[in-house]
Amino acid sequence: MDDAVPEGCLRPGQSARIRVWDRATGAVRTVHASAERRYEAPNWTADGRLLVNGDGRLWLLPADGSGAPEELTATGLPEANNDHVLSPDGRTVFASAQDWHIWALPLAGGAAHRVTPDDGGMHFLHGISPDGARLGYVRLDPEGQNWWASATIHTIDVDGRDDVAVTTDPGPADGCAWTPDGEWIVFNTEQFSAKPGHAQLARVRPDGTDLEQLTFDDRVNWFPHVAPTGDVAVYLSYQPGTTGHPADLDVELRLVAVDAWAAPTTIVELQGGQGTINVPSWAPDGSAFAFVDYPIEDATGI
Numbered sequence: 001m002d003d004a005v006p007e008g009c010l011r012p013g014q015s016a017r018i019r020v021w022d023r024a025t026g027a028v029r030t031v032h033a034s035a036e037r038r039y040e041a042p043n044w045t046a047d048g049r050l051l052v053n054g055d056g057r058l059w060l061l062p063a064d065g066s067g068a069p070e071e072l073t074a075t076g077l078p079e080a081n082n083d084h085v086l087s088p089d090g091r092t093v094f095a096s097a098q099d100w101h102i103w104a105l106p107l108a109g110g111a112a113h114r115v116t117p118d119d120g121g122m123h124f125l126h127g128i129s130p131d132g133a134r135l136g137y138v139r140l141d142p143e144g145q146n147w148w149a150s151a152t153i154h155t156i157d158v159d160g161r162d163d164v165a166v167t168t169d170p171g172p173a174d175g176c177a178w179t180p181d182g183e184w185i186v187f188n189t190e191q192f193s194a195k196p197g198h199a200q201l202a203r204v205r206p207d208g209t210d211l212e213q214l215t216f217d218d219r220v221n222w223f224p225h226v227a228p229t230g231d232v233a234v235y236l237s238y239q240p241g242t243t244g245h246p247a248d249l250d251v252e253l254r255l256v257a258v259d260a261w262a263a264p265t266t267i268v269e270l271q272g273g274q275g276t277i278n279v280p281s282w283a284p285d286g287s288a289f290a291f292v293d294y295p296i297e298d299a300t301g302i
Contacts, residue, residue: 040275
């Protein structure tokens, strides 16, 4: 993003569009658009709503576009970033905050409590196990000279106990999410390439064994999310040479069968990146997924 624009804000003439891709038809529809608030990272609730963040707060809106976002009451929650997930039973939101910790609060709204301990690390949430027992997060060392180089995948109980390092190679690694059967954690990592920033997708067992690279192309691939049906995944793909996962670039959303990662299909081309699909955003039945794009108005319109 332009250095003159504060992080988390829209550029002049830019909007944040919360959108839904329909798997049966391939159609994309906009359920909400805002020129005032930069919404990010949808989760899909069991009762047909989308949970997003914006301005450091959490918001809920109907996935069918029938209403505007309404702020989720989150008493005691520090400023939230775009890393949040829902418990499988639909009752709890787990969210990362700018204090580098993971917090939990009721989806119905209420008091938040901190999950992660003061252990010296930075905790950035990305996934939850299908049984709802463990959270998957990215851990960074704030004392290191290069924070990002130290990024590894960890899991931790939802009560903040039993922290386990899943990856130990300073890949770095990010974007961890479980497969619906609980057998794998899929994520993006740079450890298979000597070229800085060249993230590819991989999977690993939750105990850290059987690490396997999944994509092998020239593009920079991030944030894989396997559908609840278990047969396909969607991920964010940047142009070659991109470093990190910046905002407001020409990117693609790609759909791939989980038994054929070498043969993805580009289903949406958009302006976005950071904030588009940082967290799992599939509908509970796998029929659709939500994302956010950030077009900038020009002389011809958006």
